[in-house]
Amino acid sequence: MNYFSSQFKLGILGGGQLGKMLLSETRKFDIYTCVLDPSDEAPSKIACNEFTKGDLMDYDTVFNFGKNVDVLTIEIENVNVNALEALEKLGTKVFPSSQTLRIIQNKATQKLFYVDHKIPTADFVRFAYVSEIEDAIDNGGLQLPFVWKAAQFGYDGNGVKVVRSKADLKELQDGECIAETMIPFKNELAVIVSRNSNGEVKTYPVVEMEFHPEANQVEYVICPARISFKVAKKAQETALKVSEAFNHIGLLAVEMFQTENDDILVNEVAPRPHNSGHHTIESGYTSQFEQHLRAILNLPLGKTDHKVAGVMVNLVGAEGYSGDVHYEHIDKIMAMEGVTPHIYGKKQTRPFRKMGHVTIVNEDLNTARKIAEDVKNLIRVISL
Amino acid sequence: MNYFSSQFKLGILGGGQLGKMLLSETRKFDIYTCVLDPSDEAPSKIACNEFTKGDLMDYDTVFNFGKNVDVLTIEIENVNVNALEALEKLGTKVFPSSQTLRIIQNKATQKLFYVDHKIPTADFVRFAYVSEIEDAIDNGGLQLPFVWKAAQFGYDGNGVKVVRSKADLKELQDGECIAETMIPFKNELAVIVSRNSNGEVKTYPVVEMEFHPEANQVEYVICPARISFKVAKKAQETALKVSEAFNHIGLLAVEMFQTENDDILVNEVAPRPHNSGHHTIESGYTSQFEQHLRAILNLPLGKTDHKVAGVMVNLVGAEGYSGDVHYEHIDKIMAMEGVTPHIYGKKQTRPFRKMGHVTIVNEDLNTARKIAEDVKNLIRVISL
Numbered sequence: 001m002n003y004f005s006s007q008f009k010l011g012i013l014g015g016g017q018l019g020k021m022l023l024s025e026t027r028k029f030d031i032y033t034c035v036l037d038p039s040d041e042a043p044s045k046i047a048c049n050e051f052t053k054g055d056l057m058d059y060d061t062v063f064n065f066g067k068n069v070d071v072l073t074i075e076i077e078n079v080n081v082n083a084l085e086a087l088e089k090l091g092t093k094v095f096p097s098s099q100t101l102r103i104i105q106n107k108a109t110q111k112l113f114y115v116d117h118k119i120p121t122a123d124f125v126r127f128a129y130v131s132e133i134e135d136a137i138d139n140g141g142l143q144l145p146f147v148w149k150a151a152q153f154g155y156d157g158n159g160v161k162v163v164r165s166k167a168d169l170k171e172l173q174d175g176e177c178i179a180e181t182m183i184p185f186k187n188e189l190a191v192i193v194s195r196n197s198n199g200e201v202k203t204y205p206v207v208e209m210e211f212h213p214e215a216n217q218v219e220y221v222i223c224p225a226r227i228s229f230k231v232a233k234k235a236q237e238t239a240l241k242v243s244e245a246f247n248h249i250g251l252l253a254v255e256m257f258q259t260e261n262d263d264i265l266v267n268e269v270a271p272r273p274h275n276s277g278h279h280t281i282e283s284g285y286t287s288q289f290e291q292h293l294r295a296i297l298n299l300p301l302g303k304t305d306h307k308v309a310g311v312m313v314n315l316v317g318a319e320g321y322s323g324d325v326h327y328e329h330i331d332k333i334m335a336m337e338g339v340t341p342h343i344y345g346k347k348q349t350r351p352f353r354k355m356g357h358v359t360i361v362n363e364d365l366n367t368a369r370k371i372a373e374d375v376k377n378l379i380r381v382i383s384l
Numbered sequence: 385m386n387y388f389s390s391q392f393k394l395g396i397l398g399g400g401q402l403g404k405m406l407l408s409e410t411r412k413f414d415i416y417t418c419v420l421d422p423s424d425e426a427p428s429k430i431a432c433n434e435f436t437k438g439d440l441m442d443y444d445t446v447f448n449f450g451k452n453v454d455v456l457t458i459e460i461e462n463v464n465v466n467a468l469e470a471l472e473k474l475g476t477k478v479f480p481s482s483q484t485l486r487i488i489q490n491k492a493t494q495k496l497f498y499v500d501h502k503i504p505t506a507d508f509v510r511f512a513y514v515s516e517i518e519d520a521i522d523n524g525g526l527q528l529p530f531v532w533k534a535a536q537f538g539y540d541g542n543g544v545k546v547v548r549s550k551a552d553l554k555e556l557q558d559g560e561c562i563a564e565t566m567i568p569f570k571n572e573l574a575v576i577v578s579r580n581s582n583g584e585v586k587t588y589p590v591v592e593m594e595f596h597p598e599a600n601q602v603e604y605v606i607c608p609a610r611i612s613f614k615v616a617k618k619a620q621e622t623a624l625k626v627s628e629a630f631n632h633i634g635l636l637a638v639e640m641f642q643t644e645n646d647d648i649l650v651n652e653v654a655p656r657p658h659n660s661g662h663h664t665i666e667s668g669y670t671s672q673f674e675q676h677l678r679a680i681l682n683l684p685l686g687k688t689d690h691k692v693a694g695v696m697v698n699l700v701g702a703e704g705y706s707g708d709v710h711y712e713h714i715d716k717i718m719a720m721e722g723v724t725p726h727i728y729g730k731k732q733t734r735p736f737r738k739m740g741h742v743t744i745v746n747e748d749l750n751t752a753r754k755i756a757e758d759v760k761n762l763i764r765v766i767s768l
Contacts, residue, residue: 020411024411027404027431028724028725028726028727029725029727030727030728046431046432046433047411047430047431049430285722285745286724290724294718299715299718300715300718300719302718302724303721303722307691307692307745308691331683331684334678334683334684334686335684337687338669338687340412340670340674340686341412341413342412343412343413344414345414361669361691
């Protein structure tokens with residue numbers, strides 16, 4: 001098939017910020033794109049060839065949209081998987097596959113998948129209802145503290161909570177969930193694996209993630225991670241093992257813990273371009289968005305090395321501000337060396353809302369990290 | 385003014401490939417964009433917020449379009465300059481200015497500007513009609529061979545011809561023109577200068593251009609140029625002098641000859657993102673498109689250094705092929721290290737038509753140059 005002609009159509013489920021950055025790469029290859037998103041204000045709307053407004057969880061909507069394209073991908077996991085399965089039967093190429101998405105959509109199923117495939121992950125117990133948790137604690141089947149995770153629809157730190165006492169249980173939303181052993185870890189790491197249908201595989205360098213202590217959102221992503229070669233190798237091998245287990249095509253971002261004993265435990269995965277790979281736009285030979293396209297179109301994969309060191313800072317709404325967004329001191333950070341802001345274009349800010357990110361690149365990682373801290377201290381996402 | 389809100393509107397005259405690449409950067413900063421172009425199939429149409437179909441040379445069309453925006457820029461020089469001048473009087477910020485464009489649009493005026501500002505350039509004679517050239521040759525006022533250039537509307541090698549005999553005169557289009565002394569040169573060089581309203585100036589590294597011997601189109605752009613530090617310094621100083629003479633805001637690409645005596649002569653300029661800067665998307669800390677935005681919005685300029693060496697290959701239609709375009713072996717070049725194709729999306733190819741470009745980056749310039757040659761020998765833009 002000739003991707004470089006208008007005969008070919010690429011469909012993207014979800015028209016958010018990730019989709020917008022992916023579309024920027026499709027323009028480079030002149031790929032005809034169709035986007036489905038429930039919002040008339042989807043960031044991707046003005047960057048695609050055809051925009052369809054519709055519910056990503058509705059079978060008919062997703063099925064009818066997918067019938068019209070040759071290759072279908074996602075920028076968000078919460079889509080109607082039954083429709084994807086039906087489309088696969090009709091011959092539409094769906095990456096990630098319905099099978100992969102079905103496993104990943106549910107955190108309990110995802111954890112069981114790791115256990116089945118002998119992929120190291122933190123111990124956990126699965127519950128159908130939150131009420132069962134209290135019984136388990138009382139019976140000695142579960143020790144406090146632990147990490148509660150909703151099985152479905154959690155993202156950006158929602159649906160994840162550290163439970164230290166039985167009183168904390170009242171704050172949890174009801175429904176299927178897991179309780180995970182708290183892992184004392186040195187680092188949170190991530191590796192993005194790319195894989196095409198020909199079986200070609202390329203792994204991005206290991207990145208290190210620093211989380212905001214309260215919001216449970218990534219504050220800095222640091223590439224390359226400041227870890228030993230041995231640990232980096234183990235993290236990359238683990239990520240590859242996960243990718244092979246899923247027989248995954250496209251990008252797979254694998255988030256991992258480096259424990260105090262330098263063991264690597266898989267936390268969770270995302271089968272798409274991921275926040276931990278945004279820095280590749282500026283730091284890498286091939287941006288993760290271009291690589292995702294190459295992979296799902298079965299083109300040769302690009303070089304995954306980095307040209308220079310990169311640090312990404314998430315721009316989230318400052319506490320105490322809600323309303324029309326204002327990026328205080330954005331001109332000042334733009335005067336700093338190697339600093340590129342990416343503004344997502346959301347009109348309203350609120351505390352901890354993801355509003356954009358800033359990439360800092362430099363030949364020297366420590367310099368990049370220092371500038372990143374200056375950026376973080378200077379820019380504020382507030383309302384006027 | 386807050387550029388990072390939808391209150392602000394950026395207007396772009398011309399919706400071609402350069403505009404499309406510029407729009408890709410406006411998305412990063414969430415800038416609201418309006419594009420004017422005569423074609424319903426303009427590449428920028430799907431990447432801007434508001435598209436207006438209209439004639440770029442028509443006073444009312446340009447004036448009415450420009451009234452609606454805060455900052456107006458161009459991606460092509462052939463626009464109605466009187467309308468720009470009227471808009472400037474109303475307070476619209478127009479970059480490049482109507483004055484700069486008026487000088488640049490006419491190659492004879494441009495050459496006289498260099499002479500007036502003591503900027504070194506090849507000797508020339510101006511003619512109102514081609515018929516005057518023959519008289520000049522006969523009277524001894526002009527020596528053969530020389531380079532004929534149409535004063536207006538020449539681009540991509542059209543409107544430029546080497547005249548070796550009086551017989552060659554028959555092939556020239558009539559109208560205002562110049563006859564330029566042929567300069568034996570070692571290299572064609574280019575420097576892109578960026579400048580914002582605050583007067584901040586940053587200069588990109590000198591690049592070297594290799595031309596196709598027949599089509600008079602750039603075949604390779606090589607960054608950094610393989611020249612001595614002394615010659616590079618002279619080229620950058622000359623480019624800065626041109627930028628200052630124009631009091632120019634935005635990008636100014638200055639094309640120059642390095643003579644056999646290592647003198648630098650200015651050939652011509654483009655007051656906008658330019659083919660000689662496409663490699664910066666992959667090789668530079670700040671792509672020329674981002675830099676143009678920073679400059680015209682009076683934001684701090686980005687670092688102009690290169691992360692790695694870059695070579696750009698123009699993709700032009702192969703001789704002997706006209707019709708529906710096919711990019712033969714594009715998958716093979718994508719398997720080569722550090723290779724990124726940019727396909728412009730024109731449906732029809734014809735000999736020497738600009739259909740895209742390919743950037744090759746590598747830590748080592750000689751390796752990049754070698755891979756570029758392999759790319760050039762492998763890919764063919766043909767019709768099926």
